[in-house]
């Protein structure tokens with residue numbers, strides 16, 4: 075870093091990777107090379123056995139990847155970051171690096187679908203047990219602890235009902251017992267929430283979403299202190315979900331405007347949430363920025379902004395929700411979030427392939443629920459698109 079004073083997120087997004095490489099280029103260089111030459115046998119031995127070498131072999135590290143890592147670590151206020159091939163690559167590698175057979179994990183009942191499958195299906199096959207608790211009840215995390223609990227995993231706001239987890243309460247419970255905490259910060263982004271500031275040890279993201287921001291790359295990241303990230307890296311080079319220079323370069327390009335994009339997405343999401351709340355065809359709006367959100371006070375305490383994702387429940391039930399997404403003219407019916415374009419999905423239609431309607435409802439998700447990931451279009455155009463689609 076070329077300065078000796080602390081920088082704001084807007085500046086870190088642009089200058090956070092200064093000094094990673096000594097180049098005259100203003101824009102980052104793409105280093106597609108899979109392997110790197112050493113100048114001598116002794117230098118080779120040094121690089122090959124070193125910690126996270128940036129120029130040895132790209133599964134171990136890469137200069138373009140290192141630059142993206144440095145920017146994201148700075149934004150999260152953590153010492154180190156490791157970029158991986160996807161959000162699930164980051165989550166599964168982080169979890170596998172921190173548990174062994176016989177260990178126990180406390181997690182939420184609501185997690186991203188891939189995380190749920192890791193916790194509920196994959197880990198038990200390897201002798202790791204998991205208890206999933208109601209994230210809105212901090213005491214539930216404590217009540218689920220066992221002597222063999224090694225990890226607590228949280229996600230806030232969570233998908234798709236935007237429920238909030240009290241990060242400081244979970245971190246305090248875990249820290250008192252030497253348990254490692256992991257927070258999936260994808261929905262909030264580091265602009266709205268820094269879990270590390272509330273005592274969380276490891277922060278993971280699907281960088282595919284807000285960090286990349288243009289729906290043109292798949293990546294994931296884990297941030298933490300040097301030792302914790304080193305431990306994940308030691309597993310990452312074996313598990314192999316490594317990133318690459320091209321995705322890292324696109325990610326760097328996206329990161330430069332992250333603070334601007336997220337600020338605007340938060341504003342537009344609130345505008346759309348208020349407009350939809352007033353619409354007779356909408357029975358309920360879930361958005362942590364609305365005063366009526368049951369955890370609005372907690373969201374206010376731990377978030378600087380409330381994010382670009384909201385969800386609505388239609389008064390007309392399953393059929394109304396399913397047909398709404400087909401009637402939108404601007405807004406695309408697609409999964410994912412965090413890009414410049416607004417996307418909407420009918421949650422039950424996405425999950426029906428793997429869960430029954432009863433299971434979806436048991437998970438606390440209405441079959442009339444439509445999730446909306448707000449992009450950067452003019453908010454009035456978005457409101458009008460929803461009005462025309464709801465007017466039938």
Ligand SMILES: *Cc1c(COP(=O)(O)O)cnc(C)c1O
Pocket residue numbers: 160161162163186188229233258260261279280281282283292293294
């Ligand atoms: C998308 C997403 C993931 C998975 O990320 P990929 O990049 O698709 O692997 C994990 N957690 C959350 C909250 C997500 O939205």
